[in-house]
Amino acid sequence: MPVVTSAPLRRDPKAIEAAVGVLAARFGNRLVTSQAVRQQHGNTVTWIENQPPDAVVFPQSTEDVQEIVRICAVHRVPVIPFGTGTSLEGHVNAPFGGVSIDVRDMNRVLAVHAEDLDCVIQPGITRKALNEYLRDQGVFFPIDPGADASLGGMAATRCSGTNAVRYGTMKDNVLSLKVVMANGELMTTARRAKKSSAGYDLTRMVVGSEGTLGVITELTLKLSGIPEAISGGTCPFPSVEACCNAAIMTIQSGIPVARIELLDALQVRAVNLYSKLGLVETPMLFLEFHGTEGSVAEQSERFGEIAEEFGGGPFEWTVRPEERTKLWEARHNAAFSTFTLRPGASMIPTDVCVPISRLAECVTETQRDIAESNLIAPIVGHVGDGNFHLTLLVDMQSPDEIKVAKAFNERLVERALAMDGTCTGEHGVGQGKMKYLLAEHGAPALEAMRAIKRALDPQGIMNPGKIFALS
Numbered sequence: 001m002p003v004v005t006s007a008p009l010r011r012d013p014k015a016i017e018a019a020v021g022v023l024a025a026r027f028g029n030r031l032v033t034s035q036a037v038r039q040q041h042g043n044t045v046t047w048i049e050n051q052p053p054d055a056v057v058f059p060q061s062t063e064d065v066q067e068i069v070r071i072c073a074v075h076r077v078p079v080i081p082f083g084t085g086t087s088l089e090g091h092v093n094a095p096f097g098g099v100s101i102d103v104r105d106m107n108r109v110l111a112v113h114a115e116d117l118d119c120v121i122q123p124g125i126t127r128k129a130l131n132e133y134l135r136d137q138g139v140f141f142p143i144d145p146g147a148d149a150s151l152g153g154m155a156a157t158r159c160s161g162t163n164a165v166r167y168g169t170m171k172d173n174v175l176s177l178k179v180v181m182a183n184g185e186l187m188t189t190a191r192r193a194k195k196s197s198a199g200y201d202l203t204r205m206v207v208g209s210e211g212t213l214g215v216i217t218e219l220t221l222k223l224s225g226i227p228e229a230i231s232g233g234t235c236p237f238p239s240v241e242a243c244c245n246a247a248i249m250t251i252q253s254g255i256p257v258a259r260i261e262l263l264d265a266l267q268v269r270a271v272n273l274y275s276k277l278g279l280v281e282t283p284m285l286f287l288e289f290h291g292t293e294g295s296v297a298e299q300s301e302r303f304g305e306i307a308e309e310f311g312g313g314p315f316e317w318t319v320r321p322e323e324r325t326k327l328w329e330a331r332h333n334a335a336f337s338t339f340t341l342r343p344g345a346s347m348i349p350t351d352v353c354v355p356i357s358r359l360a361e362c363v364t365e366t367q368r369d370i371a372e373s374n375l376i377a378p379i380v381g382h383v384g385d386g387n388f389h390l391t392l393l394v395d396m397q398s399p400d401e402i403k404v405a406k407a408f409n410e411r412l413v414e415r416a417l418a419m420d421g422t423c424t425g426e427h428g429v430g431q432g433k434m435k436y437l438l439a440e441h442g443a444p445a446l447e448a449m450r451a452i453k454r455a456l457d458p459q460g461i462m463n464p465g466k467i468f469a470l471s
Helices: 013-030 035-040 062-075 127-137 151-156 202-206 240-252 265-275 293-309 321-332 334-341 356-372 399-418 434-441 443-456
Strands: 055-057 079-082 099-102 109-113 118-121 174-180 186-188 215-222 229-236 257-263 284-291 316-318 346-353 379-382 387-394
Touching: 013 055, 013 062, 013 099, 035 055, 062 079, 062 099, 062 174, 062 215, 079 151, 079 215, 109 127, 118 127, 127 151, 151 215, 174 202, 229 293, 229 321, 240 257, 240 284, 240 293, 240 356, 257 265, 257 321, 265 321, 265 334, 265 379, 284 293, 284 321, 321 334, 334 346, 334 387, 346 399, 356 379, 356 387, 356 399, 387 399, 399 434, 434 443
Parallel strands: 055 099, 079 099
Antiparallel strands: 109 118, 118 215, 174 186, 174 215, 229 284, 229 316, 257 284, 257 379, 346 387, 379 387
C-alpha cells in the first residue's frame, strides 16, 4: 500500500507518465491517450472549462478496475470514474490530470431477482438498456433523469428525475454496491436485504460521493412492478404560481402522482419548436399517474378538479402509450430544446430545491430576477418534490453577459438556501457548486465530509477537486 501523505495533491507529469506507461503495458489498446478521446472525457456538456485526463482506460471487470487503481495509487496519480459524461457540474474533469476509468464495457446485467424486485448490474449499463432488458419480466427501474445515463454515474451523483415524486431518487433505489477503494481493495456496502440495522449505511455514503471515495463496479438496484395502466397529459395554467400551488395541493391531497413536471411559458415555446408540439404557450404541468385502469382515471379526474381551483385546465389526458411517449420525450429534450430560443448561445444549466411549501414563492421570485437581469432562462422542474431547473442561454464571448449569469446563479442559490433549500436538488456539486457547500452545511458538517475523504482516500487521488477542497 502507498505511503499515506497529507500533502495537497499537485499535477506531477513524471508520475503520470510512469503510471500511464505501466497501464499501457498491462491494458494495451484499451488505454487511449489521443487528444480527441481525452477531451471527450473531460466536461463537454456545459460552460465549465474542459480539463481532460492524461489517459483513458476501458476496464472490463472489477479486477481490471482494482489493478488500474493500484497502479495509480503507487504513483499518486488521480483516478476519475466516467460513465456516459452527461453530468452537468464538471464531475468528470481532471483538474490535476490523471487517468479516466471509462466503464462503458462493464455493461452487463448480472442477475435479476424479479420475485425480490431487485437486480444486480455492472455500472456501465444505461437506464434505457436496463429497462429494455427487464421489460419482459414485468419489472422496471423507475429513476429517469432524462439523459440516458449510466447507472454507475447515476448512483455516483445521487441523481433523480421525473419519477422521483413517487419512486424516490437513487439513494432510495440502490440496495448495495461494490466499490473499488483508493488502495485497490474491494468493498461491498450491504447485502440484498430490503433493510438492515447492521452498522453504518455505507451504501448511502457512496451514493452521491461523485467518485471521490471510490469507483463503483457493481450495483444492486431496487425494481418496481410495471403498472397495469398509465395515464398522462398536460394542463395549462394562468401563471407559474398557479402551477406550483396546484402541484402542492395534489401532493398534500394524497394523490399518488408518478410525475408532475412544470414548464414555464418560455420552456413550452422551446418544446413546441424542438419537438413539434402544438401546446398553448402558457405555464403548464405535465403529469402521469400509475395504477389500475380505474385508479388512473380517478386520479386524473381528481387532478382536473384541483387544477380548476387554481384557474387551470382543461387537463387533457390519455392512456395511449404513443401519445404519452411523445409527450415525455419532449420533456426529456427540454434542455436541448432551449437552443431554439437563442441559436449559437451556450447553455448554463442549474438547479435548486426547496420545501414544496416555498416552491411557488421561490419560482416567482426567480422569474422576476430573470426579467430584471435581461436573461433568457426557461424554467422546468420536478415540482412534486420542490426541485426546479433553469437553462441560462449565454453568449460565452461576452464577459459582461457571463458576469450577469454567474451573479444570477449565486442569487438563485442564496434564495433557495434562505428558504431552507439546497444548492442542488439533483445535478450534484462537482466543480460548479463547490463554493456553496459551506453556506449550506456549515463548517462542522463540511469538516466531517473531509474527515471521511481523508480516511478512505489518504492520498487524495479519487476524483480530486470535486465537492470540496481538502487544503
